[in-house]
Amino acid sequence: MVNYHTLVTLVWLIPLSPLAGFLIIGLGTRYFTGIRSGILASVSVFLSFFLTFLLFLGQKQSAEVGSLVNFGNWIRVDSLRVGFEFLVDPLSVVMMLIVTGVGFLIHVYSIGYMKGDERFNSFFSQMNLFTFSMLLLVMGANYLIMFIGWEGVGLCSYLLIGFWYKTPAHNLAARKAFIMNRIGDMGFLLGIILLFITFQSVSFSTVFSQLGPVEPGTTTVTLITLFLLVGALGKSAQIPLYMWLPDAMAGPTPVSALIHAATMVTAGIYMIARSSQLFILAPFTMYLITVIGLVTALVAASIGLYQNDIKKVLAYSTISQLGYMFLALGIGAFSTAIFHLTTHAFFKALLFLCAGSVIHALHGEQDIRKMGGLRKSMPWTYWTFLIATLAITGIPPFSGFFSKDDILLKAYAVNPGIYFFGLVGALLTCFYMFRLFFLVFGGVRRGNHEHSPHESPRGRKRGSDPVSGFIYYPEYL
């Protein structure tokens, strides 16, 4: 077993590995074409995952709560001192595990999914760049490093939504996503600046250590949290900045799974959870978060009832689940929010990967009214999809039950009204998910019969199998 402290000093390897993958694939286009680039990209993410996993094991044994690692200066002007600092604590390690773990599996899945695409290698270099940015986001020990990752994932999302750039609709969707994110980002940036003006620092530890004497409800803290909230709303697609996420489904399905379900969209939740000490001092903001979360959860779920595109249903479902996480944040149950984030990352990624298999099997058909009866021809996908559906609807032995139940339980303790609406949302989830499930897999095949559906090739299955394995283990946290 490697020493935990040695591991912490090696923490820079975790984001560097996908960055190296991005550079190698991006620059060596001549040598890393086809399958090679896919393998290299997956290996680079696996390396990060492996290190993170060691870190996770080490952390359980070690008594330390968090360690800060500094890798030199970035900006130093007057009293603004920003370094490339990383923070390794339970929260960031959980997030790193999700990013690299789910990320690795989706990389493997993509090797099969993207097969034959003429820009195979640039897809993988962009996926690696995304992983790098996302790791910066969750590992940064100050708000500006977080902001680098924050904008970086926005950029990668832009590039990957518009990956098939020849279709104007995709480009529009990509630009819409980037700009709506940017509007949120500006709120975040203003929040960071106000934070700096108030506390003379942007690093988490320094800011939070000064919060002791601050009275709850102070205008400055409320303003800071409101600005930060704008950023979180944009990134996590909450009302009113949610419209970009359904359009973002224009991207390849693995991208939807990784960026628009498992990782990037959860950045807002991570950021608020990270700043929890700040947010609990701003009751008004917390109240607002609760309301926004609840309204988003219900509205998005209701929209989801009417969608006929398989990916759109899942997109609205993501927005709705993110609403639940916001709800949890708003009532002060930060770790519950992260718990739901974790379980959601796994089951929603699984749903998307299955949806990708279905879409591929039906040669690009996304309209669920034209599907049906796929249970026979795609038994494997049928079962995995069923598991994920059970998980998201909160049926007991699956992870979704524990996390969603926890949210509702905590909500009940705060206000039975919130609990009631939360429950309505859960019922809606159940309805639209099973509507989707039965329309796709049950009954008989509608639509054209020219192509016979087929089970996904092994490469793709390999990707989705372990994901389904993961969702049984909610013992975390």
Next chain:
Amino acid sequence: MFSLVLISFPFLAALLVLMTRKAAVAKWMSLGFSLLQLALTLIFWHFHTAGGNSFSFFLPWLPEWGINIHFELDGISFLMVLLTNLLIPFIIYSGIYKTQRNEQLLYALILFTQFALNGVFGSRNAVLFYIFWEMALVPVFFILFLWGGERRQSVTLKFFIYTLFGSLFLMIAFIYLYFQTSVPHDFEYTSFLKTNLEPCNQMWVFWMLLMSFVIKIPLFPVHTWQPDTYTVAPYQGSMLLGGLMMKMGIYGLIRWVLPVIPEFSLQWGFWIVIFALTGLIYFSVIALQQQNFKMLIAFSSLAHAGLMGAAVFSLNEYGLQGVLFQCFSHGILVVLLFYFAQLIEERTDTLILPRLGGIKTPAPVFSLLLLITILGSAGLPLTNGFIGEILMILGLFSFQVWSSILGVFTLVGGAIYLLYAYQRITLGETNPLTIGFQDITIREMVLVVPLVLLVIFFGFYPQPLLNLTEIPVRELISNAFSSH
């Protein structure tokens, strides 16, 4: 002595280039000279950081009038000189494979501009500054008039009238300030700093100086010469104007307005910030409507200038450091953007965005490099554009909270119109015009790649430039504003 060598070397180079017979020789010779000048600057930079040497040079010229040849390169000046001498070789190189009329004259004029700009940034005597300031206008005026596109007569006239007024104001203000210095009067910068003006007189000197510099940047509402001029000028002229000449105005504000008339800068700064930010919003909105890529670059440049102008009057270290850093990064980015426009026009004969499209398919590398440039201009973190923007917004925030909220608009607006341009140029299906679009060649990469690398390098590691300006900016602020 060193500063004299550094500043006057391009003048000699210009003369030599003018005397050559063959156009090809003239072109390559000017490139060689400008590279030599860059090397010289980099060596000086080493001494500058090592010893804190500001290369002071003093030679009495007309002592009875207090006019001296006085150069000094402190951090602020040196940053500007560095930017000038860095960009000129690239600006020269951008046209080196093109055949233009009377190239000896063109390249001599570019080198002459370099000489004048070095002089503007290094001068510490008002008359000397004024002479260099005027000299910097002449070559651009000729470049615009002799090598410009359609409508060049009227556009040159407009440009000329604007800058003439600017210079006139500058001259009157300097002469007035001369008489306010202690007896015996002189034109030295340090004497100007010590003048004690009556408040009522301060006002109009302030406005005169301000107008002369603001026309040059330009800020709203004296900007109307800029979009036309940028569009009509040949590419090398646009690069000179957008990359370097605009920074003369910013430099002038920081050097000759803030420390010389601090009370009024403090008192009226608020209004200038309002005007500059109004311009920022206004130009961003106009940039959204542009269908011509070159015009879009011009308006994007105006929008950035708005933020820079506002940040100058935030009067704190963040704002000023941010402006100076942004001068540097904006210079690099604007030269890159104009070069991309040039390449597009050379290949397709058009700059109308809706007529382009799908370039990414035949030219992936070109598109990638364009994307990095555009993201830099939109201020994405880890590009040099971000560092300047965040510092300026931080400066504005310390000054007035709402002004930074308006300032942030450059980041959103920039993302909207620049990505629109990127999308129209590179994405979508190819059309007959763009189907044979040649990817970037090695010759073109020689210009683009180093600059793109600088965009990323200074995004990761901005400290060398920030260190350069740190002490002078701090001194400027403490000398001028500490008593208030």
